Amino acid sequence: MLSPIPLLLMDYAKSIDSHLRVNCSRKCEFKELFQMLSHMLQCLMAYAKMLLDEAVALLEEMEDNRVKPTVVIYAILMDSLCEAGKLEDAAKFFLDLVLKRLEPNVKIYTILMKGFCKKGLMDEANQLLRKMENDGCSPDDLTYNTIIRGYILKNDLTNALYYCDLMVSKGFKGNADTFSLLAGLLSSNNLSDSSKALLRKFLKLPE
Known part of the structure; x- marks a missing residue:
């Protein structure tokens, strides 16, 4: 089952598509369309943050179950954290990687x-x-x-x-x-x- 955010994004996409179809032959109501796009962007950002949080939680769960993450997994997670502006978290994972004797x-x-x-x-x-x-x-x-x-x-x-x-x-x-x-x-x-x-x-x- 999809989480609420992806479902909301799908609803926004359908609304925007419907709006464009209705207004294709007349002047488009740009203010309304802009508001819809702004809300959609906010949902996308929230969804990206949720996915990143889930990825961090998954890494911690792997370690709790004695599954050793690879350097590739650390690289993907650190890159995502840096892109999200979470530099301190990325630096912590770097230190964690070193402490686990991964090169x-x-x-x-x-x-x-x-x-x-x-x-x-x-x-x-x-x-x-x-x-x-x-x-x-x-x-x-x-x-x-x-x-x-x-x-x-x-x-x-x-x-x-x-x-x-x-x-x-x-x-x-x-x-x-x-x-x-x-x-x-x-x-x-x-x-x-x-x-x-x-x-x-x-x-x-x-x-």
């Missing part, structure tokens, strides 16, 4: 790093990168692009370019999102001419 892989480290970067916690992201390297887990292109974008969003071009150089020296390349953010900085009034020159050099643009 964090590059994906696990990068997921948590992305969570730190989204919150603007660049000191924590940098410390995590150092821990990652000290633990013998080599960062990949996604790891470097993640921390570079974090520094860009904090308007810290010095560290962003430092990691750009480090990434290239390791044989990796910036992805489209990273280059787009870097290129966007060229039009910023907050950057000095010397910083823009360094940026142009990295992007291989003419002076």
Whole structure:
């Protein structure tokens, strides 16, 4: 049996479809439609939170029944928690993973790093990168692009370019999102001419 939220979403979808069919030949009542869509979005967000809570509960139930979760399960759950803004919970699961003597892989480290970067916690992201390297887990292109974008969003071009150089020296390349953010900085009034020159050099643009 479906829970109330999915059933409510289905009702909203039917109402919206009916509304569009009725109003297809005349001016649509956008205010009413907007309200319906807003309510539907709220239900979707509530349903997503409910599913995440159920996933956390399921992991705890697995452990209570002495079923050992895999690193893949931790990665999926931590990523979902970070996307939901629950960074502290994701960090707790990271520590839990380590305490259970499961070896964090590059994906696990990068997921948590992305969570730190989204919150603007660049000191924590940098410390995590150092821990990652000290633990013998080599960062990949996604790891470097993640921390570079974090520094860009904090308007810290010095560290962003430092990691750009480090990434290239390791044989990796910036992805489209990273280059787009870097290129966007060229039009910023907050950057000095010397910083823009360094940026142009990295992007291989003419002076």
